[in-house]
Amino acid sequence: MSAVHSVLKDTFGYDAFRGPQQAIVEHVTGGGDALVLMPTGGGKSLCYQIPAIVRQQQGHGVAIVVSPLIALMHDQVGALHEAGVKAAFLNSSLDWQQAQDVEWQMQSGQLTLLYVAPERLVTPRFLGLLDDLFAQGQLALFAIDEAHCVSQWGHDFRPEYRALSVLHERYAGVPRIALTATADDLTRADIVERLHLEQAEQFVSSFDRPNIRYTIVEKKDVTNQLVRLIKNDHEGEAGVVYCLSRRRVEELAQTLQDNGINALPYHAGLPSETRQLHQNRFLREDGIVVVATIAFGMGIDKPDVRFVAHVDMPRNIEGYYQETGRGGRDGLPAHAWMAYGISDVLNQRRMIDEGNADEAFKAALRGKLDALLTLAEATDCRRQRLLQYFGEASQPCGNCDNCLNPPAIWDGTDAARKLLSTIFRVHEMSQLTFGAGHIMDVLRGKVTDKVTQYLHDKISTFGIGKEYSEQQLRGVMRQLLATGALGLHKVTSENSGHVFDTLTLTPQSRVVLRGGMQVLLRESVAATRTRSSKRTSPTSAAAINLGPDAQVRFINLKAWRSEVAKAHDLPAYVIFNDATLVGIAERNPQTLDDLQGISGIGAKKLEAYGQEVLRVVGLSN
The missing domain is CATH 1.10.150.80 (HRDC domain)
Structure with a gap:
């Protein structure tokens, strides 16, 4: 039995590697650099832990693992101790004496792996310690976990990761392995450039998580939709619910508690002691539901999360994939559920437009948001669309809402043309742009104070869309936004100073107006489907x-x-x-x-x- 197989069996208790693990482990153990893209739950940790153990046995010294979260370090080190591996972490949870003890253990060759935050690694003091070990040939490898954090194109960019280029410059010959569960081509190229991994072997696993069932529904009283989802499908099971705002997190957690669901809030505005308590309860107790902003989740290794719900649309597919991937890490069935509406699109666009980035970066962010909107509006297999985004071809999965319950399709081309014509006529008359609600009022022939104020009841398209419901027209708007046939324009109110989004035509609008593009839409289905037969097992x-x-x-x-x-x-x-x-x-x-x-x-x-x-x-x- 080879050295890496012996460690796999004797230390971790597994008989065989999974997927590309063996090739990665052997490459890094042999001293090679690697960039590893592997889905959450795919076994990334073993890809550097086993080489670290084997290389230490060969006399190469300690492995340094760059990790962004204290909680993740604590649990990873605890798991290694349980397996009999000498490991430690250096972070702000240690007092001065404890940190000194860990540094001494590292310098005296007592550690196999040391976990450290990127901010600490690049301090002069720590680099000095690494210099001494490097001079003695006692640096086994560097593992950079959550490597997408180095990229401005990634969904969780952390500037401190940029400084990790020092590893290539200062410690030539020490193998480096960068690992992430989420990176499109743009992010992957940025990781390679920023970390100087041009010569590294790239190991790209399938992004498919076949045990996860994807469901995306329109928002219609989303709080009750979520309560029904949990009560009907996931009662007593662990889950994560993502919201955009801190206030919404606390309100929703309270509502779930009022409905008999064991829910806890988590966001960056809570006291650190409360956040830690809630995270610990989630990790250590069964059946806890955490309602959180995206501040929660990176590095959460809890394997039995049975559902991940988004009550607000994430910023991009990378974030969505990363967050949904926290469900079903044990390989057993899990559910990724998202509710979205046109307000989500407008809110996300507003956050992009109001950001401080340059226009090229904003354009890239808009493109990523549009890709997620296209996934939400899709009438074919969700998984195929998701994997296609990451450059992976696949067949219909049979385990998403569109595959399990193919949506009814209606031809929205006529509605789309009437909507665009109304936007054109309204702008032509008033030389102003208006929001979605007002445009729909005009299109459906609804007389309001605003409609009569601007004489929009006099234009030729007033009331020509009476046969369409507001919900149908919102679906048309989302589809046109997703395809670029409808644009958004920011307007500041003279009275209140409030900034809001209005609808504008684009060059692609002409294609629709001239009949050159068919708009096929899914029938509106906002209700949460329930299981035909509830699982009654009280165990797992x-x-x-x-x-x-x-x-x-x-x-x-x-x-x-x-x-x-x-x-x-x-x-x-x-x-x-x-x-x-x-x-x-x-x-x-x-x-x-x-x-x-x-x-x-x-x-x-x-x-x-x-x-x-x-x-x-x-x-x-």
């Missing part, structure tokens, strides 16, 4: 197929695991994940030898927990 999605006796063993093993996790101040899955407990429950081991070969039980865990596991299994029989 992982254990749903276990027999009655094995279910009892699984429940008792979960209770024991929870006690051990609390004693170690770690999430339960760090001790054993659900799949490992299922394997134990199925095998019904009677001896330590019976535990050999169960996925997730390495040598250290067998030694630490083997007898206790046998005791719990014995009590369950």
Whole structure:
């Protein structure tokens, strides 16, 4: 057995690598640089942890892992300790003496992996420590996790990551591996340039997460839509709900609590102690729903998140993919649900337009938003559209809302032409631009104070769209915005000074007006579908197929695991994940030898927990 396979088996308890893991591990262990794109839950951590262990065994010293979050460092180091690997972290949660102790352990060769934030790594003090280790040949490798943070085109750009170019300049010959779950071609090229990885081998895994079911619905009383989703499909299950604003987070968390759902708010405006408490509860307790801004989530390794819901449209497909990817990391079924409306599009456009970036950057952001809107409006397979964005061809998945329940399609070409004609006539008469609500009032023949004030009840298109509902026309607007046949113009009110978006024609509008483009739209479906039969297992999605006796063993093993996790101040899955407990429950081991070969039980865990596991299994029989 090769060195990397021995570590995989003996340390981590797995019999075989998954996907491209083996090729990546062997390449980096051999001293090569690598850029790794692998979906959330694909096993990125092993791609640098195993080379770090093997290279340390070969005398190359300590591996430095650049990680952006304290919580992630804590859990990763805790998991490595459970596996018998000497690891530590340096971050602001340590006091001065604790930090000194970690630095001493690093310098004296006692650590295999050290996790550090990018801000700390580039300080003169820490670089001086690395210089000493480099001079002694005791730097095994650098792993740069969440590498998309280095790119201004990425969805979570962090300027401090830019300084990591120092690794290439200062420590030539030390292998570097950059890892991310999300990067389109533009972001990938930026990562390569910023980190000087032009000579690195690129390993791009499939972006497909077949266990995730994608559902996108129109907003119509989104709070009640969400409550129905959780109550009908995910009651008692862990989930994450994303909102755009802090205020909305707190309001929605309270509403879910009022409806009997165990929900907690999380956003950057909460006290740090509250954020930490809520994150810890989410990681360590079953069935918690976190309502959060995008401040929550990066590096969250909780494997049994059964749903991720967006009640506001994200900024781009990369963010959407990254956030939905936090569901179903254990490979079991998970649900990615999003509700959106035209207000989401207008809000996101406004945030882009009001930003401080240059026009070229804003144009790129608008393009990314348009791609997400196109995904939301799609009438064909969601997964195909999503994977196509990342340059990956696929077949219809059979596991998204459009595949499972193909939407009814209606020809919105006539409605689109009438809408664009009305915008043209209104602007022609008043030499002003107007918002979506007013345009729809004119089109549907609704007499309002504003309509009569501007004499828009006198134009030729007044009332020519009476046969269309407001909901249908909003769908037309979203589709035209997505295809560029409708534009937005920012106007400042003379009275209030308020800035709002108005609708304008574009060169593409002429194509629609002249009949050169057909506008096919999905029938409006805002209701949340419910399962035909609710899952009644009280245990776990992982254990749903276990027999009655094995279910009892699984429940008792979960209770024991929870006690051990609390004693170690770690999430339960760090001790054993659900799949490992299922394997134990199925095998019904009677001896330590019976535990050999169960996925997730390495040598250290067998030694630490083997007898206790046998005791719990014995009590369950």
